[in-house]
Amino acid sequence: MSAELGLALVGTVELCLRFGIRLVELSRSIRGAHDEVDGLLLRLESIWNRTSVQLRFMSSVSAKLEEDYVKIQQRLLEKLTGTLSVVVAKLDSVVKVNAEGQESGTRAVKYAFLKNSISRTVQELREWQNEYDPTWFLVVLIHDSLVDATLENPQHSKGLGSGPVSIVSHLRGLLKGSTDDNIHVNLDGKDFDLRNTTALKYASTRVLSRGGDASERSFLIDTLSCSSYVDVGKAKRDSESLAKRLKVANPETFGLLRCQGLVKSKAVGANRLSAIHFVFRMPTQSPPTSLRAELLQEAPVSLTRVLHIAQCLAKSVSFIHVCDFVHKNIRPETIITVPDGNTSPSDAYLLGFDGFRSAYYQTTMEGDLAFERNLYRHPSRQGANVQEPYIMQHDIYALGVCLLEIGLWVSFVAYDDEDTPQMSGGLESDAVGQNFFRTPEMRLKLKEHFVALARERLPSRMGDKYTTVVVHCLTCLDLDNSNFSEGAITDEDGVVVGVRFIEKILLGLNEISM
Template sequence: MSGAELPLAIIGAADLAFKHGQRLVKLCKAFKGAEDELTERILQVEAGWLKTAEQLQFTQKVAGSMDAYHKQINEKIIETLQSKLKAVTLKLERVVKMSDKDGNTNSSEESNVTVTPKRWKYALLKESIDEAVEELEAWQRTADPSWYLILRIASSQIDQALVRDNNDTVTSFPTANAIRAGLRDANCNEVGGVFLPSSELEKMTTTDIPFCDAQLAMRQSARKGLQRFLLTRAECPPEAKVQTVKRDLRDLARKLSHDNPRTFSLLSCKGIIEQVDAAAPGVQARVTFTLVFRTPTEISNPRSLRDHLVTGIERMALSDKFDIARQMATSVSYVHTFGFVHKDIRPGTVIVFTETRALHPPAVFLIGFGCFRREEGKTYRIGDDNWEKNLYRHPSRQGSKPNDEYIMQHDIYSLGVCLLEIGLGKSFVSYDTEGSHPASSPAIGFQGINTGFRESDALKTHLVSLACDELPRYMGRRYAAVVKTCLTCLDPDNTDFGDEQEFLDKDGVLVGVRYIEKVLSQLNAICV
């Protein structure tokens, strides 16, 4: 298919998806008000379709701004939606047309009359509508990363498509403005707006989270009652300019000041607190920044992923392990979409919230932005010999003086080690009964990890072997293939990520598109 035909292909695929989606909503509306439980499900379908329709319309408008490869991925995503909508609509139509055996066939779906089905049909209707809700939500998980990645494209067409005729920004995607603003303000030195007074910390009571870089903080507010936050810290390196670090933190906080943490698997940032420690004359003062994150109100019990691994993640339901993996992969995608590299992805920088009754899967969020930088920002090639952290670093980024500059693929490698650990169900790091004195765990099956990592390439080879030989027994071949892709993403012979020259587009979009295709979409496609 030629480049000129690709936008037309996206438009055509979206039109077909519109047809099936509108048909689904119309069928559901016929039963609105029939029963509270059924009506609630129908409202979920309508809300899901409203967001989906806005995405489809936006994608149609900006198809001409996308690279050919990006267009192909979006076309595949829309075709997947089309087939899912068609399947659930046909299933619902069959239920609607079933006779009630008393003359009421409910076949007049073209009318605006509310249909009241017999009780025996409710179970079938609920099942069909639940399936529609699940399919829309599953599609959103796959489509959202690609959709938000479009916002990185430096084109006026994107800004125009985000605005409706009445000049109101597309309401289903409020964070879109923050991403676009980040592109425009990347070189702005103004740092105000997100910085909080240092006295805010004095109002909080903090508690350490085991095996985690974050603290749980609570504050009693006269207006809002008890508030809970997560605190993480970032120290300004001696080699860096404080103003540059503050500017990058400002950008990060703005992009994380969203209201939908479950979409991004990134917590909403309330603001940043700067603290300067007094220093002796002639000595550079130590500057520390505390990032204050809001915790979702509907979930509780925050624990680090390391805590789950140490105490026995193998007892966790298989579906929950897949959910944790998907959400981790999602968070990495959005960190890069927002224009940053994380540089410290490991179980100690991942927080897991669970519900007391465990009716829903765990909610997973990537935290620990102490080492992050702007994707195109200055790199100092400063590392350390902390073997616990080196375990999750690519060999080219280990030690006090890493060989290579940090790029997105280094984050993907770190994700691969975490996904391997989740899949095998055991921590690669063990601790004593006090939770101290970390040591390499027998689970990793590699000697000499905590002796300086002189055999870093051998360790990487060993991790790839675990992914190929051991992991399929626990998580299946498809999951194992994703982990292998992550662990080998910087290998020259990796056909998915190995050739860095393929990802030198001006907007930095193509490596994100490839990640969505080869990692995120593959994980989302696994059914448990």
């Protein structure tokens, strides 16, 4: 990276901090104008305090950032500077200055103006924070002693509790294996009676309700089968490692449900583990639904909700990468939607962790012949004998198929009366049958059909920006795709792919207005 880029980032951070300090000063000057305004000002300061910690940290490690990483940081910080400068100017205009030149209270302004202006700023800063967090947490993957030293600096870590630096430090410790012993994820099976789970329609996840009282917390259960050909020792280690990383996951920040822990079960009379069950906390008491079940209902859905689901899924994929894992099973059966109880769109969460593995662990190169799974796999990963090791780009491709499906709001998979999956007419191609993965030519034909379907059908429904995002996903492993193609980038720790994903997919979705 050029020294000029690094210096530019440091300069932008300093400018943001100056605006932020002024914002806090003004906020304290106008306290007392009204109880509701005071509440908003406290929220404003809280958001800024979190942001300032992240910015100071990023400035400290800027010399160790990849060029692409610096550029996306610069892009987001320039956006923040614009937001801060506008609100500072507005608050400056209402602050009253006494005869001694000291700021105290507010001028005679309409209360509604003050409240609306601060409320809008709080919302804008929250939205900015949601965009910024994925780039911030990529710091976890940078293998450099300066990052570790900066994390240990009391200036960044003192009194932060569960703040952003604390979470990054925790995740880095897990990736290096230095904090594993301090986190316990093994649960007592007696406290989680898995015989009481109920199936979630068209989903790999089951629901566990504890007690008959509606106020009792419910959980979602993902099961990793330890069949005879599974390396139980590795499955156990990987499951515990993933559970520890997901234990700190904030659903709002990570787009992933918080993992309560693991329940391990054995067959009657056997010593060998038969299954490992991930226990996830339900974000609300509202009943969840699988995305597949929703797609099959064919009920009208707003474009706003489609976009919200797409943004949730993209965030989930980004943070799985930060956790140093690949999912390997992204499809509507492994995605649940949960209403949040008010008028905003329901949230979507990626589950189905029954095929995951560490991003850098040697893959088994094994697949299967289930068409409903192969449908979401890149051509190089379809069939029983796959051609390429699994990497993050394969998850990006699977995300692209899902984004195409929800963008069109049709189901690519149907189920008969016995709940057996079959090819749906939603694919709109007579040339694509259930044996599409039998030959390399047929596999490629399906991918080309997806790309054509996106370019022909999505613009009129979701717009050009959404279409571009989907095509980026579907072509991420094409040799002429310089954004993601493994042959086009050098990426020892996965940061560059993560940055490109955020830039082209996450921010691409966030920039869409409905």
